[in-house]
Amino acid sequence: MAAVRGPRALLWRWWPNPLRRRSDRIEAWTLLTVWLLALLAGTPAGLWATRSVELGLARERAEWRPVTALLTERAPGTASGSERVWAEVRWSVADGRAHRGQTRVEPGSAAGAPVTVWTDPQGRMVTRPPTEAQASLRAGLIGILVGTSAALVPLAGGRLVSERLQRRRLEQWDTEWERVGPQWRWKTG
Known part of the structure; x- marks a missing residue:
């Protein structure tokens, strides 16, 4: 007899079967x-x-908007380095309030050099929006x-x-086996 394959095998719990349990x-x-x-x-x-x-x-x-900020001091490092460094910058928002923060700049940049930073509507520095x-x-x-x-x-x-259903089936099987198992030891004449 060939093994059952296809939708019938996948849906075996739904087909009538005398061995199917509750x-x-x-x-x-x-x-x-x-x-x-x-x-x-x-x-x-x-x-x-x-x-x-x-x-x-x-x-x-x-x-969020880009704003031109100015370096407050010379950036550390030398211009030959390729790694950007942290430096302090200052900028003003539309209402004239001054802000300060740190951003990455080219190493060795001079004090007062312009740097573009991104700000939110309150003028706080944020990352560039995606x-x-x-x-x-x-x-x-x-x-x-x-x-x-x-x-x-x-x-x-x-x-x-x-898992709970499987555990319960195994417990029922053990109970049934305890009842039926000893009968298999009897010898017939």
């Missing part, structure tokens, strides 16, 4: 419910996270991570239920 039916319904919950939890969570990150990064691109392509990639990756994490919750719960 726990097999419970496990089949649990499996179906868990996968449905994982799909219903993970997809909206991932889409929501993606949209939220995209909106936040778009707001940063719209609000481009639209970088924002889409970041939002997509975060959405996948959040969606997968949300889907893992019902999958973990289903795994616990499945």
